[in-house]
Amino acid sequence: MNHRPALGSVLLYLAAALIVAVSVGPFLYMVATSFKTGSALFDSSIWPKDPSLRNYTALFEGAQPFGRHLLNSVMVATLTVSGALLLAVTASYALGRIRFKGKGLLMLTLLGVSMFPQVAVLSGMFELIQALGLFNRAIGLVVPYTIFTLPFTVWILTTFMRELPNELEEAAIMDGCGPLRIIFQVFMPLLWPALVSTGLLAFIGAWNEFLFALTFIVEDDQRTVPVGISLIAGATAFEIPWGTIMAASVIVTLPLLVLVLVFQKKIVSGLTAGAVKG
Amino acid sequence: MSRIDFQQVNKRYGPSLPLTIKDATLTVEDGEFCVFVGPSGCGKSTLLRCVAGLEDITSGELLFNGQRMNDLPPAKRGVAMVFQSYALYPHMTVAQNMAFGLQVMGSDKAAIAAKVGAAADILQLTPLMDRLPKMLSGGQRQRVAIGRAIVKAPKVFLFDEPLSNLDAALRVQTRLEIAKLHHDLGSASMIYVTHDQVEAMTLANKIVLLHTGALIEQRGSVAQVGSPMTLYHRPASTFVAEFIGSPKMNLLPGKLLHAEAGHAQVEVAGQAVTAAVDAGGLAVGSAVQLGVRPEHLRVSVDGEGEGEGAGLPATLLHGERLGDSSLLYVNVGAGLPTLTVKVDGSVSRPAGSALMLRLLPEQLHLFDSAGQACRRTVDLPT
Amino acid sequence: MNNRVRTAWLFLAPMLILMAVVAAWPLLRSIWFAFTETNINNLAASRFVGLDNFIGPYGLFFNPNYTDGFWQSDWGTAIRNTFQFAFVSVALETLAGLGVALLLNQEFKGRTFVRTAVLVPWAIPTIVSAKMWGWMLHDQFGVVNQLLLDAGLIAQKIAWTADADTAMWSVVAVDVWKTTPFIALLILAALQTLPKDCYEAAKVDGVHPLRLFWKVTLPLIRQPLLVAVVFRLLDALRVFDLIYVLTANDSSTISMSGLVMREMVDAGNVGFGSAASTSLFLIIMLSAAVFLRLTRVKLADAP
Numbered sequence: 001m002n003h004r005p006a007l008g009s010v011l012l013y014l015a016a017a018l019i020v021a022v023s024v025g026p027f028l029y030m031v032a033t034s035f036k037t038g039s040a041l042f043d044s045s046i047w048p049k050d051p052s053l054r055n056y057t058a059l060f061e062g063a064q065p066f067g068r069h070l071l072n073s074v075m076v077a078t079l080t081v082s083g084a085l086l087l088a089v090t091a092s093y094a095l096g097r098i099r100f101k102g103k104g105l106l107m108l109t110l111l112g113v114s115m116f117p118q119v120a121v122l123s124g125m126f127e128l129i130q131a132l133g134l135f136n137r138a139i140g141l142v143v144p145y146t147i148f149t150l151p152f153t154v155w156i157l158t159t160f161m162r163e164l165p166n167e168l169e170e171a172a173i174m175d176g177c178g179p180l181r182i183i184f185q186v187f188m189p190l191l192w193p194a195l196v197s198t199g200l201l202a203f204i205g206a207w208n209e210f211l212f213a214l215t216f217i218v219e220d221d222q223r224t225v226p227v228g229i230s231l232i233a234g235a236t237a238f239e240i241p242w243g244t245i246m247a248a249s250v251i252v253t254l255p256l257l258v259l260v261l262v263f264q265k266k267i268v269s270g271l272t273a274g275a276v277k278g
Numbered sequence: 279m280s281r282i283d284f285q286q287v288n289k290r291y292g293p294s295l296p297l298t299i300k301d302a303t304l305t306v307e308d309g310e311f312c313v314f315v316g317p318s319g320c321g322k323s324t325l326l327r328c329v330a331g332l333e334d335i336t337s338g339e340l341l342f343n344g345q346r347m348n349d350l351p352p353a354k355r356g357v358a359m360v361f362q363s364y365a366l367y368p369h370m371t372v373a374q375n376m377a378f379g380l381q382v383m384g385s386d387k388a389a390i391a392a393k394v395g396a397a398a399d400i401l402q403l404t405p406l407m408d409r410l411p412k413m414l415s416g417g418q419r420q421r422v423a424i425g426r427a428i429v430k431a432p433k434v435f436l437f438d439e440p441l442s443n444l445d446a447a448l449r450v451q452t453r454l455e456i457a458k459l460h461h462d463l464g465s466a467s468m469i470y471v472t473h474d475q476v477e478a479m480t481l482a483n484k485i486v487l488l489h490t491g492a493l494i495e496q497r498g499s500v501a502q503v504g505s506p507m508t509l510y511h512r513p514a515s516t517f518v519a520e521f522i523g524s525p526k527m528n529l530l531p532g533k534l535l536h537a538e539a540g541h542a543q544v545e546v547a548g549q550a551v552t553a554a555v556d557a558g559g560l561a562v563g564s565a566v567q568l569g570v571r572p573e574h575l576r577v578s579v580d581g582e583g584e585g586e587g588a589g590l591p592a593t594l595l596h597g598e599r600l601g602d603s604s605l606l607y608v609n610v611g612a613g614l615p616t617l618t619v620k621v622d623g624s625v626s627r628p629a630g631s632a633l634m635l636r637l638l639p640e641q642l643h644l645f646d647s648a649g650q651a652c653r654r655t656v657d658l659p660t
Numbered sequence: 661m662n663n664r665v666r667t668a669w670l671f672l673a674p675m676l677i678l679m680a681v682v683a684a685w686p687l688l689r690s691i692w693f694a695f696t697e698t699n700i701n702n703l704a705a706s707r708f709v710g711l712d713n714f715i716g717p718y719g720l721f722f723n724p725n726y727t728d729g730f731w732q733s734d735w736g737t738a739i740r741n742t743f744q745f746a747f748v749s750v751a752l753e754t755l756a757g758l759g760v761a762l763l764l765n766q767e768f769k770g771r772t773f774v775r776t777a778v779l780v781p782w783a784i785p786t787i788v789s790a791k792m793w794g795w796m797l798h799d800q801f802g803v804v805n806q807l808l809l810d811a812g813l814i815a816q817k818i819a820w821t822a823d824a825d826t827a828m829w830s831v832v833a834v835d836v837w838k839t840t841p842f843i844a845l846l847i848l849a850a851l852q853t854l855p856k857d858c859y860e861a862a863k864v865d866g867v868h869p870l871r872l873f874w875k876v877t878l879p880l881i882r883q884p885l886l887v888a889v890v891f892r893l894l895d896a897l898r899v900f901d902l903i904y905v906l907t908a909n910d911s912s913t914i915s916m917s918g919l920v921m922r923e924m925v926d927a928g929n930v931g932f933g934s935a936a937s938t939s940l941f942l943i944i945m946l947s948a949a950v951f952l953r954l955t956r957v958k959l960a961d962a963p
Contacts, residue, residue, distance in 0.1 A: 015763055016770070020777040022837070027780055029803060030792045041801065091675040094668035106672075113683050115891075115948065117898035119920040120941035123934045124689030127703050128682075147683045150675060170332055171365035171426075175379035176353030179667050189369035208785040210901040211917070215925055226787040230905050242795050249788040260783040261776055 027253070034246035041243050055247035062232070066248060068221055069228035072138040076224060077206040080145040081153075081199050088153035089195075093183050095154065096161030097169070107158070114151040118211045121147065129216055138222045144212040149202050156201070160194040161187070200263055204256060225252050279343045280433035280467040282306040282329065287338035289324055298324050301498035302338070304486055306434075306467050311460050313470045315478040316488035317521070321499055322471045323438055325488070329469060330359050330436055342433065353383070358427035359436040363443065364419045366411040366426075373398075373407040376426050397428040400462070417448050424459070435463075437470040441477060457481055475522055479506045487518055511658040516649040519569050525605065527643070528575070528617045530568045534560050540655045542644060544568055547611045551588040553642035555652040569643035572605070572620040576636035587638035592617065594631045599624050608633060687941075693934035700928040713935030720935055735936065737911050738919040739943070745832060745903075745915065746896035752836045754889055757843030762873075764844065765851045782841040790905035793834045797821050824912035831903055831913055835896070843888055850884040851877070886955045893951060897944050916940045 033041065035051035059066040095103060125144050126135075134140025164187055172186045188195075213224045223231075229248045232241060282305065289299040299321045306312040314322040327333040328340060331352035340347045347355055358379075366375050373394055380390045398404045401421045411419055420440060427435055437456070441449045457480075460468055472478055478485050487501040487509060501521075502514040513519035519527045532546035534557060542557035543550055546568050553568065560566065578589070592608040595616060604625040608617050619635065627633075644652040694713055698706035715722045720735045730736040764775055781789070796803050799819035808814045820830040854877070862872050900917035907913040914922070920940065924933025 009768075012763065012766060012768060015759075016768070016774050019760060019763065020774055023777045023780050023841070026792055026796060026837075027784065029796065030788075033795065087675045087678060090671040094671040098664050098668040100665045100668050110679075112945075112948075113679065115894050115944070116687075117917055117937070117940050117944060119898075119900070119917045119924075119937040121683065121686035121690050122920065122924060122937055123693040123698075123703075123930050124686030124691075125682075126700070126930075127689055128686055130703065143682050144686075146678060150679060154675060165363070165365070167361045167363050167365035168367070171359070171361060171367075173332065174330065174352050174357075174359050175426075176382040179671070181382065186367060204783075208787070210787055210905075211921070215921070226785060226901075229787055229791060242798075242801075245791050246795065249791055253784050253788050256785065257780065257783050260779055264776065264779055 034250045055243040069225045073225040076141045080142045080206045081202045084149040084153045092157035092161045096158040110151040156198045283341040285339040288336045290336045299499045310483045311468045312484045313478040313482035317490045320488035320490040326471045356433040358430045358432035360423045362439045364423040393429045397425040435468040525572045525618045527571045552639045554639040554656045555644040557652045565647045567645040572618040574641035575619040578634045590635040592633045694938040696931045698930040738916045742915045749835045750892045756840045760844035761847035778841045786901045827907045827913045846888045850881040890951045
C-alpha cells in the first residue's frame, strides 16, 4: 500500500463519491418516483410522503398490455440469442482455430455488418418481413435482430476460442475426435462461462432494441417493452403518467441490473476481450 | 510388430519457407526406444508430430510395418502421444481422461473399465481415479498422461519432451519409470523427443541426432543415428561430437602431417600429436581438427606420464571445483581456443600456473576441414 | 490439412447463409428502393426513377429548392446534428471515461463498490434512460430545474429537452451519462494490463505523476483507446432511440436515422427514405475509412 498524501486521499474519495452519486442517483430517483402517485409527483421532495404501489398495478391494468410486452420481449430476445449462439459456436471454432485464406476479410466484414446503421436495411427488411408473413408479429423481430446479434456473438466467441490451448485439441485429435466432438465434448465445458456472458450481453442488446420494434409492430398486443414504455399515455392527450412510466422502467431495469451486477466480471471480460485484444 | 520407416521424409511449412526436415531416412525397429534429440530448431518435435499425424509430410514415405501412413488420420495409426504439457481434459476426472479415447472408438463399457483399471495399476493411479487434473501434482498429471496412452495399447508411444516441466529430482525419478515402462511393455516402440542429451544417453536404444539451421540444408536433417555409446565414442561429425557429452568436446585446429594405416600425425599448437585414426582419405597438409573430450585429457604433474602420448604445455586460466571433479580452463597458445579439462577430485592451483596436458592417441578424434570424422582405429564400447 | 479448411467453411456456412438472408439481401433491396418511388403501403408497386431521390428538385443533395443552402435543409441539418452529437458526445465520454478509469485504477477502500455503481447507467435500457432523464429534465416538475433554481444557478426553469438551444445538449448529456461506464471499463482493462515495473521504476526516479501519465500511460493505452473511440464514433453516427424518445425530434435534434424514419415510415415515402438511408450507409462507411486511416488503428489481428 503506497503512502498517499492526505489531500490526495480527500480528493480521491470526493471524486469517488461524486461518481457514485451521478451514476446511481438518477436510478434511485426513478425508483422513488415510481412510488409517487397523483399530486405527489409534482412536489419537489425526492422521496414520496406516502409511497404506494398503485403505479405498478396500473401498469397491468392500463391501455398498454405491459404484461404482454414483457412476455414478447423475453420471447424475442431468447429466441434471437439461442439461435445466434448455436450458429456462433461452430462458426467461431472455424474462425478462431483454423487457418484459411480470406479469414481476415471475413472477420472484418462481420465487424462492418454490426456497425452499419439499422435504417440502412429498413425498407428491404420491411419487404422481407411482409413476404414472410411476419409483419406485426413479435416473433418476426428475430429476423432483423439477428443482423447485430450473430456477428457480435461470433466475434466475442472467436476471441475465446482462440485462447484455448492447442495441445488440448491435439490430444483430442489423437483420441480420435472429429471437429464436432472437439467443440462439444472438449471445448464446450471450458467455454460455457464465455457463452453465458456473451449470451447475456446479446440478450441485453436484443432486449433494448427500439427502432425495428417500433417500425415492424403496430398492434399493441405484439409490441416489445421498449416501445411499450415509450407509448405509455395518460387518460387524456395532455396528461403524461410519469409515475406509471417510472414504474414500468423500474420493472424493466431491475432484472437487467441484477444480471449485470451478478455477472459483471464475466461481462467486462467479454466486452474487453473483443476490444482490447481484438 | 511396430517398426517405423522414414524414407527421404521432407517437411516444409509453406511453399516459400525453408525445409524444416530434409531427407530424413531412418528406421525405428520393433520395440526400440528411439530418442530424437538436437538443439532448438532441429525439427525433432516436427518429426514426432509427423509420426503422430498432427503434421503433414511434404514428400517422402512414412511406413509402419511396411504400410504407408502418410494419409491416415492420427486415430487410425495405432499411436498414442504424451504431450509436453500433458494436455489432460480439465473437466474430466483421471478415470474419464483415460477412458475418453476408447469411448470415442466405440469400445464397450466393460472393456474400457478393464483397460483403464489395468493401466491405473501399472502407474499407481488407482487412488486418484476420481480426481480432476487441477487437484493433481505435476508428476501425477504426467502419469495420467502416460496412462491415457497405455490404455489404447498402441504400437508406438510418442513422447514430446515429457520431463521438461518437472523439477530436477522428479525428472530423474520419472526417467527411471519411463525406462521401466519400456521394459514392461515390451513390444511397443517408443519415440521420445528431448533437447537434453542426458535423457537421450540414458533412455535410448537408438539416438537420432538432428541438425539445425544451415546444416539442415547442407547435410539433411539427420546428423547421426546410432546407439548412445556409438554417438559418444564415434561421432560422425563435429556437430555430433560437440552435442553429445558435457562439457563439450575440445576441438583444436591443426594440420595433417602424416597418415598411415591405423595412425595419423597432426600438428597442433606447435606440437606433433599422434592420433589413433585412419586419415587415409585426407591430403597431407590439409586443415584438420583434433578432438579430445575434457574427461580424456590428462594433466601430468612434475613430468609424470612422460612418453605417453604428446605433451601440450598449457597455462591455467581458471578452475571450477564441483566437489567430485574439477573443470580446468587452460590456454594452449595465442589464437587457439580455450581447452576444458575435467579431472577427478578437487584441484586448487592458482591461475597462471603452468601445466602439461597429455594427449593419448586412443582418446583422440580427427575431423576434416568439413567437420567429418575419420574412423577411429581403437576398440570401443558400442 | 485441406480437410481442415473444408471443415472451416462447412462450419461457417450456416452463419454466412443466415447473414446473407437477413443482412445482405435487405441491404441490397434497400439500395434498390433508393432508386425508385415507392409507397410503404404498397411495396410491390414501385416506379424506377433513377437518381431523382438523390439529386435534383426532389433529391437529398444538390437540390435547387434548398434556398438557404444545403446545410439548412432537412437532410443537411440532420447530418450536421448527427456529426455534432457524435463528436461532442464521444469526446466527453472519452475524457470522463479516462477520469473514471484512472480513479478506479487506484487502490482504495470501497473500490469494488464504486466499480459496481459505475455500471448502473450502462445497464439501464436506452429508452428507460431517455424517459428517466426526460422526467428529471422536465421543465415544470423536473428535479434538475428544482435543484438549479434552489442553488441559484438559474433564474427560471428551462425546458431542456424542448428548447432548440438546449435540446441537443441534453441528448449529449444523457448519452455521456449512459456510455461513460463502457469506455471507463475498457480503459480500466487496458490500464490493468500495463506492466507495473515501469511505474515502480518511475517512482524510484521521482517522476511527477502527471508527466508519467502523458509520457508513459497514455502512449501505452493508445491502441485500445483509439479502437474504443472509433467504435463509439461509428456507433454514435447511427443514433436514433435517444433523440426520438427524449426530444421532439425536430430540426434542432433530428439525426440522420431520425430523418429516414420520418420519411420512410411516417410519410410513407419509401424511395426517398431509402435514398437517405443509403446515403447514411455510405457516409458511415466513408467515416469509418477516414477514422481508421487517421488513427492508423489495426482492427483485426492476423490469425
